[in-house]
Amino acid sequence: MMITEISAVNFRQNLGEMLNQVQYRHDSIVINKDGKPVAALVDAELFARIRRMQERFDALNNRISEAYAGVPAEEGLAEIDAAVTAVRKQR
Incomplete structure (x- = not known):
């Protein structure tokens, strides 16, 4: 399992890819806004x-x-x- 940090803008632009990463590879995504973590996407x-x-x-x-x-x-x-x-x- 890998943890990826990404900006909110990049997350929006790559939502489908990020969902696949979480769903199929069980990775987690930390979403940053103004350089600070504001949310995380993890598998269900x-x-x-x-x-x-x-x-x-x-x-x-x-x-x-x-x-x-x-x-x-x-x-x-x-x-x-x-x-x-x-x-x-x-x-």
């Missing part, structure tokens, strides 16, 4: 996997938020800092 299967991953991440994030709902922010941040420090010491 990859997009479906990304959406499933996002849904799982959101569900996990919600569970964590609910678990810490009654914890003051400073206490939660201190716990995170302690966990990061412990992991760094293990390395």
Whole structure:
């Protein structure tokens, strides 16, 4: 799989070719506007996997938020800092 960067103007001019690249070669296209990435074209299967991953991440994030709902922010941040420090010491 290859990732190609292309300007929005070139993308519009070569849309058919870009769709073929994504559909048949499973490449991804990053579309730049004014030199900055603004969108990406990926095959539908990859997009479906990304959406499933996002849904799982959101569900996990919600569970964590609910678990810490009654914890003051400073206490939660201190716990995170302690966990990061412990992991760094293990390395």
